Amino acid sequence: MKVKRAINQVAAVAKTDFLGVLRNKTAIFFTLLFPLFFIVIIGFTFGQSGTTETSSIVVGVVNLDGELIAVNATNSINGTIGDLLVEALESANFTIYGYDDYGDRDTNGTAAYAISRGDIDAIMVIPANFTETLSFQYTDNLGAQVATQSHLQLHVDPTDTTGALITQQSILGFTSAFVKQYQQVAIQQVPADMQSYIQVLADPITVLVSDAEVTEEELQWIDYMVPGTLGLVLLWSGLNHASMTIATERTKGTFQRMIIAPVSPTIVLLGKFISNLTLVYMSGFVMLVSGVLLFQVNLYWNIPVIILAMFLGSLSAIGIGLIISSVTKNEEAANSIAVIISVPLQFFIGAFFPLTMMPEAAQVFGEALPFTKLVNIMKDVMTRNLPFDAVIPELLYLTVSGIILFSLGTIAYRIALKRL
Amino acid sequence: MNDIEINSVTKRFEDTLAVNDISMNVAKGELFGLLGPNGAGKSTLTKMISGILNPTSGTIKVGNYDIQKDSMKVKELLGVVPQDIVLYDYLNAKENLSFYGRLYGLSGKKLKERINELLKFTQLDKKAVKRHVSTYSGGMKRRVNIAAALLHEPQVILLDEPTAGLDPQNKHALWEIIQSLKSQGKTIVLTTHMMEEAEELCSKIAIMDQGKIIALGSPSELVKKIKLENTITLVPDKTSARLIEEIKSISGVKNAYTAQDENEKTETIKVITDNPDDILSDVVASTVNNGTKVLSVQLSRVTLEDVFITLTGRSLRE
Numbered sequence: 001m002k003v004k005r006a007i008n009q010v011a012a013v014a015k016t017d018f019l020g021v022l023r024n025k026t027a028i029f030f031t032l033l034f035p036l037f038f039i040v041i042i043g044f045t046f047g048q049s050g051t052t053e054t055s056s057i058v059v060g061v062v063n064l065d066g067e068l069i070a071v072n073a074t075n076s077i078n079g080t081i082g083d084l085l086v087e088a089l090e091s092a093n094f095t096i097y098g099y100d101d102y103g104d105r106d107t108n109g110t111a112a113y114a115i116s117r118g119d120i121d122a123i124m125v126i127p128a129n130f131t132e133t134l135s136f137q138y139t140d141n142l143g144a145q146v147a148t149q150s151h152l153q154l155h156v157d158p159t160d161t162t163g164a165l166i167t168q169q170s171i172l173g174f175t176s177a178f179v180k181q182y183q184q185v186a187i188q189q190v191p192a193d194m195q196s197y198i199q200v201l202a203d204p205i206t207v208l209v210s211d212a213e214v215t216e217e218e219l220q221w222i223d224y225m226v227p228g229t230l231g232l233v234l235l236w237s238g239l240n241h242a243s244m245t246i247a248t249e250r251t252k253g254t255f256q257r258m259i260i261a262p263v264s265p266t267i268v269l270l271g272k273f274i275s276n277l278t279l280v281y282m283s284g285f286v287m288l289v290s291g292v293l294l295f296q297v298n299l300y301w302n303i304p305v306i307i308l309a310m311f312l313g314s315l316s317a318i319g320i321g322l323i324i325s326s327v328t329k330n331e332e333a334a335n336s337i338a339v340i341i342s343v344p345l346q347f348f349i350g351a352f353f354p355l356t357m358m359p360e361a362a363q364v365f366g367e368a369l370p371f372t373k374l375v376n377i378m379k380d381v382m383t384r385n386l387p388f389d390a391v392i393p394e395l396l397y398l399t400v401s402g403i404i405l406f407s408l409g410t411i412a413y414r415i416a417l418k419r420l
Numbered sequence: 421m422n423d424i425e426i427n428s429v430t431k432r433f434e435d436t437l438a439v440n441d442i443s444m445n446v447a448k449g450e451l452f453g454l455l456g457p458n459g460a461g462k463s464t465l466t467k468m469i470s471g472i473l474n475p476t477s478g479t480i481k482v483g484n485y486d487i488q489k490d491s492m493k494v495k496e497l498l499g500v501v502p503q504d505i506v507l508y509d510y511l512n513a514k515e516n517l518s519f520y521g522r523l524y525g526l527s528g529k530k531l532k533e534r535i536n537e538l539l540k541f542t543q544l545d546k547k548a549v550k551r552h553v554s555t556y557s558g559g560m561k562r563r564v565n566i567a568a569a570l571l572h573e574p575q576v577i578l579l580d581e582p583t584a585g586l587d588p589q590n591k592h593a594l595w596e597i598i599q600s601l602k603s604q605g606k607t608i609v610l611t612t613h614m615m616e617e618a619e620e621l622c623s624k625i626a627i628m629d630q631g632k633i634i635a636l637g638s639p640s641e642l643v644k645k646i647k648l649e650n651t652i653t654l655v656p657d658k659t660s661a662r663l664i665e666e667i668k669s670i671s672g673v674k675n676a677y678t679a680q681d682e683n684e685k686t687e688t689i690k691v692i693t694d695n696p697d698d699i700l701s702d703v704v705a706s707t708v709n710n711g712t713k714v715l716s717v718q719l720s721r722v723t724l725e726d727v728f729i730t731l732t733g734r735s736l737r738e
Contacts, residue, residue, distance in 0.1 A: 005525045008522050008525070008527050009522060009523055009525075011522070012518075012519050012522035012523060013523075015519075016508060016511065016515075016519045019508075019510065019511065019515075020508065020510055023510040023511075023552075024510065252506065253502060253504050253506040254506050254507070254508060256472055256502065256506070257500070257502060257506045257520070257568075258523060259471075259472060260470050260471065260472060260495065260498070260500045261495060261520065261523040261524055262492045262495040262496050262523075262524065262525070263523050
């Protein structure tokens with residue numbers, strides 16, 4: 001009889017708490033719609049794989065090839081290969097703006113002026129002897145060809161480090177292929193028995209790049225992103241909601257009324273936990289289903305491990321939320337502290353970008369977070385299709401951290417009861 | 421038999437002594453009023469009775485159970501109506517009552533029947549109760565607030581300022597509900613700072629000030645404790661010794677005399693009595709029968725406000 005009564009009480013607390021979210025437009029937005037918006041945004045951003053659309057890269061070309069220069073003591077104005085390079089860039093879909101002069105940032109109409117104002121992403125300077133060099137026009141006094149290097153200059157906008165890196169890699173990738181073609185022409189100029197030797201000198205090491213067989217199916221970027229977003233769900237739905245739930249009830253006085261009733265504080269806590277857990281699962285479900293339906297994400301569905309990991313992660317999130325809720329005086333203060341904690345944490349759990357990109361101290365901090373472990377587990381089981389035993393160490397970490405944080409949250413909650 | 425026994429209870433908040441060595445009993449079936457200005461210690465005392473706060477010293481028993489040792493049994497006996505509207509505004513009245521009912525162990529058919537009984541008892545409109553509480557008027561919210569405390573049919577009900585902020589119509593409707601609860605044999609502790617509410621409803625009143633009980637008794641006993649008396653003031657067209665004697669002879673009249681009205685410069689007749697309402701018609705009839713016209717009548721009743729002012733030198737609303 002006592003058990004039945006306790007279950008009824010837990011269900012009542014959980015249902016009322018849950019309805020509080022379902023009937024609150026702001027809470028619904030952050031619990032269900034925000035994850036949906038988020039998945040839509042990252043889907044459209046990363047859903048088409050990791051290739052960069054070259055048309056968005058604007059290259060300012062200063063083509064000096066074809067200018068009058070002296071070659072073997074005679075004047076030359078040949079610009080054929082420089083023009084071919086520009087045409088090839090255009091046909092590779094780069095957006096090309098032509099400039100007569102590199103110039104400087106204060107002289108309007110020059111390439112340096114344009115890049116300083118963000119009108120172009122990079123400047124390529126094709127030297128005046130580009131054609132003459134690549135077509136082996138330089139000879140010595142005896143008429144033998146003289147090997148001469150040509151220097152293409154590439155300048156990128158340093159104010160956008162990521163953009164500069166992408167631009168640089170895209171143009172270098174293109175030009176290396178272009179130059180390779182002329183390298184072969186040059187090699188063919190030497191006697192046949194020397195060509196292999198020269199080939200090795202030209203390319204002593206060749207790098208073959210391909211994706212390792214981590215997964216059975218080819219994955220797009222979004223396939224890796226979606227499992228990581230479940231870590232964000234814990235922060236948005238778990239931590240934020242838990243931090244508000246008791247603070248709000250205390251502000252409104254409903255918590256006092258619950259305590260006046262013959263209900264143990266543990267039952268109230270259990271009801272709140274179930275409500276929070278349900279929200280986390282709902283939010284995660286929305287995130288995953290929208291990923292599947294809208295962007296056809298390609299994942300492996302080890303449902304028991306996903307549910308277990310989310311449960312263990314929720315212990316930590318709700319534990320932190322309870323601490324916030326218990327130490328703050330009202331819902332506004334609880335909300336502010338929850339935002340201050342959860343927003344920066346989003347960047348340390350490896351959901352948006354790998355922790356290896358961060359400074360060492362940040363990596364250590366990120367690796368210590370239970371939410372990072374959850375993200376790792378989700379990526380392991382959902383993208384790498386690893387079995388349960390492969391994620392046991394991280395599940396244990398989640399369990400221990402969950403028990404510690406939830407226990408601390410419970411202690412804070414009990415102390416808060418005495419302050420009513 | 422007492423339903424509430426309070427012995428030497430003190431509550432201290434750091435440097436503030438909110439309740440200072442209070443002892444009192446509330447008999448079974450009694451409607452007991454805790455009257456006093458804001459900050460007198462009434463709410464602290466009711467919070468201690470309801471188990472929200474623990475006394476710094478002293479003991480409180482409800483239904484013979486100690487509130488600290490047998491807190492769960494006390495909670496079963498108590499129905500607490502807080503001063504503020506403590507309802508979930510995103511739920512409708514039925515959902516709110518269902519939630520609180522389940523906390524008290526009610527479920528299924530019994531819970532539904534009890535909710536319907538209380539909606540009827542508190543005169544809540546059937547259509548309105550399906551709307552979210554946030555859309556209700558202040559009076560409706562107060563009634564749901566009371567109903568939520570009655571679901572488990574408690575023997576002892578604590579009402580903390582139940583009519584605060586209500587218009588006279590809603591206030592009287594709630595008074596009827598409270599009187600109806602009393603007629604059901606419930607023991608009620610009513611906390612209020614409105615003396616007319618205490619006078620109207622309570623059979624026994626404790627007047628609190630600065631954490632102490634400064635007077636305890638029925639409203640009439642409290643009034644008798646001070647030297648002020650209820651007075652009927654008549655303004656006749658003429659007076660005579662015979663008329664005064666006739667008024668004195670009326671049952672319930674303690675004294676009668678003529679006096680000069682200082683403002684109007686007219687002669688008045690002052691009639692001293694314990695029950696001015698009961699004898700007013702007899703006094704007026706006797707005067708008219710004596711051939712005297714009554715130009716005006718004024719009743720000056722001694723109130724609990726007078727008692728409070730006499731005992732503390734301050735008004736209840738200060």
